[in-house]
Amino acid sequence: MNMLLLQKEDFVSENQAVITGRRFERLKDFIHIEVGKQLKSGIRNGLCGTAEVIAIASDRVTVDFSAASQPPPPPPLTLVIALQRPQTFGKVIHSAVSMGIKKIHFIHTFKVEKSYWQSSRLLPENLNEEITLAMEQAADPVEPELFFHRRFKIFADDELESIAGSSIRLFGDPAGESPVPLHGTPVTLALGPEGGFTDYEISTLKEHDFHGITLGSRILRTEFALAALLGKLIL
């Protein structure tokens, strides 16, 4: 937890917020808290700043929040990614959200097992927890938007054009070219499932002006491929 993430509901007055539950336990266990201590903080979907501890009880901490700065600017990247197996899904969320990606479209493809859509990790409360932990890790209080598209053809025919808009369009492809840094140009990046996109899916992406890119012959886990591509293209 590199940022104490405050929610609107935590506030008991304009600047004072009361922290209980998981965040309180985390503060107590990992950070030496005492009255007067300044914590890096941020308001969910609001500003970054400092929370000063003003009272400590057995099950809660009260802090006084001072806003200081805008949240870090997001990388100009929209992610389109095949729904991963449940264990991998959490890692991909963490990787994407902690690197500041704000629009993530999970899609169905031929090699996505139907059962992945039944995973409890997709329940709103579990998604919210996954996202919150990644925001706390990154010290970025702005939550991402997640979208789920359960039919590849409908997604490709009806939504992909408006999602990608005027951005550069790239997809991960072992047969693709080595990518070049984009120097701030917005990009829509599509990543396939374990086993890759099918030929039909690749031709559909190409019809929508997506170009294949690869980081080389080594096969990386999706969460690391995403981090390396973001490093290469954007950071």
Add this chain to the structure above:
Amino acid sequence: MNMLLLQKEDFVSENQAVITGRRFERLKDFIHIEVGKQLKSGIRNGLCGTAEVIAIASDRVTVDFSAASQPPPPPPLTLVIALQRPQTFGKVIHSAVSMGIKKIHFIHTFKVEKSYWQSSRLLPENLNEEITLAMEQAADPVEPELFFHRRFKIFADDELESIAGSSIRLFGDPAGESPVPLHGTPVTLALGPEGGFTDYEISTLKEHDFHGITLGSRILRTEFALAALLGKLIL
């Protein structure tokens, strides 16, 4: 498992190898094997090629290996990294090894807890398993060399110069500059522990001509920071 990794001990004749144990279970459970099937393969610290299944028994598969190509070239990066907490250590190994890094120096720093050095993950058999899984993931048969340095000062005084040699010298530093792609120039990259290098450690690194770099204000888990930096600098 994206590559069937063969060891010298597996070979029963010049080209024929017998696979048992974990690799056999993996082949049986995840890959539809039958006589005649061609598997992507590689010999540990040797060539890449194809293994054709020539016999299947209840507890073993016999394959015929044909060499076809050199292993993928490694990125020109030597990693120097503070020893992580045990759970993170495995992820860092996976991240580094699957991206092809061949020299990894784990070092002690002030904020590395002494107990991390007692972790069972550092036992040779556990290290070997961690490394092997990452090599199989990446389809790279060349194993990395791991080095462990338990005294920061001795490491910095006696070993760092010869390790870094004529390479560019960079270290992860929240106060550093944004890095630029190195276009193939060799680099030695030093990454700190959770909580970062101390001022003394930073000044020591700077005395050895290391320059601080950062990917921005977001705080990433070490394994993702490493992937993003490798993407930015090398891939």
